[in-house]
Amino acid sequence: MSIVVKNVVKKFPGGTEVLKDLSFQLEEEEMTALLGPSGSGKTTLLRIIAGLEQPCAGEIHIMGKRVDLLPPQQRGIGFVFQNYALFQHMTVYDNIAFGLKIKKKDKDTIHEKVFMFLEKMALQGLENRYPHQLSGGQQQRVALARALASEPKLLLLDEPFAAVDAKLRKELRQWIVKLHEELKLTSIFVTHDQQEALEVADRVAVFNLGKLEQLGTPREIYHRPATPFVASFVGDVNYYRTKVKNGNADLGALQIRAYRLIEGSDVEVVIRPEDVRIEPYHEKADVKAQVRQTTFLGDFFKVEMVIADQQSIIATVPKEQGWVIQPQDWVSVKIISSKLFTKERTPALTLLQKRKDIEDLGQAAQA
Numbered sequence: 095m096s097i098v099v100k101n102v103v104k105k106f107p108g109g110t111e112v113l114k115d116l117s118f119q120l121e122e123e124e125m126t127a128l129l130g131p132s133g134s135g136k137t138t139l140l141r142i143i144a145g146l147e148q149p150c151a152g153e154i155h156i157m158g159k160r161v162d163l164l165p166p167q168q169r170g171i172g173f174v175f176q177n178y179a180l181f182q183h184m185t186v187y188d189n190i191a192f193g194l195k196i197k198k199k200d201k202d203t204i205h206e207k208v209f210m211f212l213e214k215m216a217l218q219g220l221e222n223r224y225p226h227q228l229s230g231g232q233q234q235r236v237a238l239a240r241a242l243a244s245e246p247k248l249l250l251l252d253e254p255f256a257a258v259d260a261k262l263r264k265e266l267r268q269w270i271v272k273l274h275e276e277l278k279l280t281s282i283f284v285t286h287d288q289q290e291a292l293e294v295a296d297r298v299a300v301f302n303l304g305k306l307e308q309l310g311t312p313r314e315i316y317h318r319p320a321t322p323f324v325a326s327f328v329g330d331v332n333y334y335r336t337k338v339k340n341g342n343a344d345l346g347a348l349q350i351r352a353y354r355l356i357e358g359s360d361v362e363v364v365i366r367p368e369d370v371r372i373e374p375y376h377e378k379a380d381v382k383a384q385v386r387q388t389t390f391l392g393d394f395f396k397v398e399m400v401i402a403d404q405q406s407i408i409a410t411v412p413k414e415q416g417w418v419i420q421p422q423d424w425v426s427v428k429i430i431s432s433k434l435f436t437k438e439r440t441p442a443l444t445l446l447q448k449r450k451d452i453e454d455l456g457q458a459a460q461a
């Protein structure tokens with residue numbers, strides 16, 4: 095049982111395709127982040143799952159049931175959108191009780207549940223207030239309580255922490271992770287904040303231009319990015335384009351071993367700053383670099399260097415090391431790990447993988 099999105103296409107009248115034949119499957123009891131730049135189609139997808147928008151083609155299955163032809167209220171979904179959308183004329187109590195009243199629950203059950211959520215969300219004592227008498231974070235928690243009170247099979251959150259300050263945002267994130275574990279929720283949330291996605295989600299779906307670039311755990315996304323886009327969107331990177339020459343990605347003084355890549359092919363090289371090691375300068379070092387700038391960033395330093403007057407490269411180093419590195423210093427550079435992307439080796443493999451994914455989805459949808 096899970097959430098299946100199968101061959102979903104969306105085009106708004108007069109516009110280009112916002113979602114391009116999108117297929118993937120999300121697991122039950124997991125929290126998935128839809129991550130991507132502005133305009134990549136995250137909110138549109140969330141609205142299609144919720145039933146607030148119709149796809150031009152494709153299917154949505156929630157826990158084994160096809161729902162894309164059902165109205166929103168029959169899909170078993172709870173949602174919380176950016177602007178809270180609380181009922182302004184109702185108290186906190188009535189906002190949380192709203193879904194339960196619609197479901198015609200008896201008065202005692204409603205009372206018990208509302209107080210349970212008030213406690214869980216740390217909103218005790220605020221039940222008689224109106225939304226305008228609450229802080230942003232409190233309003234956001236009421237919106238969540240209201241969505242959760244009707245026990246949705248799936249919770250959808252669109253930028254749930256966007257309207258609150260950085261400190262509260264952090265608190266809300268931690269708090270929602272705890273709640274998720276406690277209530278065994280299945281949820282999908284939209285964010286364009288990569289830190290938030292990596293910190294909070296069990297799995298991250300990275301979108302670009304209406305396509306899914308990669309779906310994986312935060313670790314997979316960070317350490318094994320499937321495309322250059324994922325690598326550079328999630329975390330900081332050194333990024334270069336070059337060609338394979340003599341078995342290496344040729345970056346002048348910096349040569350990166352390119353196993354099994356075609357000689358002369360175009361290659362994109364991605365190196366994370368933490369994978370660039372700086373050592374004291376020694377004559378025999380393979381790669382020498384000159385420091386241009388160092389920036390103190392709390393726990394670590396960012397060191398910007400130039401290799402052989404040619405290639406800019408950034409490293410992050412522990413603060414103990416960072417303090418002693420000065421602009422104009424010469425250092426030796428070692429690349430601990432890098433990732434190479436080439437189109438000239440992968441198309442057949444990519445196609446096979448896609449076909450398999452779609453077959454898997456087909457089976458899941460029929461199950």
Ligand SMILES: Nc1ncnc2c1ncn2[C@@H]1O[C@H](COP(=O)(O)OP(=O)(O)OP(=O)(O)O)[C@@H](O)[C@H]1O
Nearest residue numbers: 106109112130131132133134135136137138139286
């Ligand atoms: N109702 C609509 N009519 C026409 N175009 C729309 C409509 N809603 C969204 N779009 C377009 O669809 C594209 C995707 O929008 P969407 O809101 O899904 O992106 P997003 O990834 O959620 O972006 P953001 O992070 O900025 O919210 C955008 O180019 C947007 O202009």
